[in-house]
Amino acid sequence: MKRDYYEVLGVPRSAQENDIKKAFRKLARQIHPDVNTQDPDAEAKFKEAAEAYEVLSNPETRATYDRYGHDGLKRGGFQDFSQFSFEDIIRSFFGDSLFGNGMFGFGQGGPVKGRDVSVPVEIELGEAATGVRREVEYDAVDYCEACEGSGVAPGTSRETCPACGGSGQQRKVQNTPFGQFVQQRPCRDCAGAGSIVKAPCPECHGRGAVMKHHKLAVDIPAGIADGQSIRLLEKGSVGEMGGRPGDLYIHVAVRPHEQLVRDGNDLIYHLPLTAVDAAVGAHLKVPSLSGDEELEIKPGTQPGEVKVLKGKGMPSLRGRGKGSLKVIMDVIIPHDLSAQQKKLLREFAKTTTDKNYARDEGLFEKIRAAFR
Ligand SMILES: [Zn+2]
Ligand SMILES: [Zn+2]
Secondary structure, eight states, X not given: OOOOHHHHHTOOTTOOHHHHHHHHHHHHHHHOTTTOTTOTTHHHHHHHHHHHHHHHTSHHHHHHHHHHHHHHHHHTTOOOGXXXXXXXXXXXXXXXXXXXXXXXXXXXXXXXXXXXXEEEEEEXXXXXXXXXXXXXXXXXXXXXXXXXXXOBOTTOOOEEOTTTTTSSEEEEEEEETTEEEEEEEEOTXXXXXXXXXXXXXXXXXXXXXXXXXXXXXXXXXTTOOTTOEEEETTOSSOOBTTOOOOOEEEEEEEOOOSSOXXXXXXXXXXXXXXXXXXXXXXXXXXXXXXXXXXXXEOTTOOTTOEEEETTOSOBOTTSSOBOOEEEEEEEEOOOSOOHHHHHHHXXXXXXXXXXXXXXXXHHHHHHHHHHO
């Protein structure tokens, strides 16, 4: 339920433009989220007041609101402020100038999370099936050992920041169309620390942090697929101002296998099968990730037939069950036959009772009969 705009600003319906402006300024100072940080609803309240002011300070939208209420504004295309971000609203009232200098404390002076680091790793399909341990190497920001992260040259200490007198904060008074805002922001000279480094650590030049080469053994789980990543929490660069470290991402590439193609948790193998073996049956070996598998080819096996070897596929990444090895029969028809071989095959065709072979004979019979 939307509250009445006059009620929000606390003014009578007969209020003059100037009274409306005054009421909003007063409210803005009270509930401004930067001033009133203790109130969790400050932002919502500020949005509500800003919206009420936006409508009532414009004679046209005010007239629409007076006659038709909230619905009238909606029909007229007025977008209520809940659809805008708080930052957008502040910008529309105060301009860009108040941003980026810490007035609202966005990303200023507080803890900053360390950078994430990515490492590519390439493994074989067989390793993806069993899981594998790999040592990865990467560069990430770490605390400087020489100064134990303080940034101060050994034997010296930090000194009180002269710019802020050690408070870590700077106050600035800003004049806006709605009155004065007292702005409190982290001190630029000491980044809010209250103290500065007079004699910087020669190892890290006062930063307290250095780039370090890391080696880490990583367990790549069985079932991982090409293109998937492993996230190792807080193994990236260290954070600043007490922020937590970034994460380490292991990007896994799985090299394609020479004979087996992965399809989800299944593996596909195309078996080259001679027409003779397909016709009379055979015992053949097919490759799998755990060595060769014996496969019985039944007499009369057709091209494209699929033999499913259950449990011979890839393990599920969730650790339950395994896929299948699917063997697809690629029947090879003999070519470059000698005259003798062709004769033998025609002899065979005459003797077979298979209706697929008999069909042609029947057709010739019909044509012959037509000329009789
Ligand atoms: Zn250092
Ligand atoms: Zn300072």
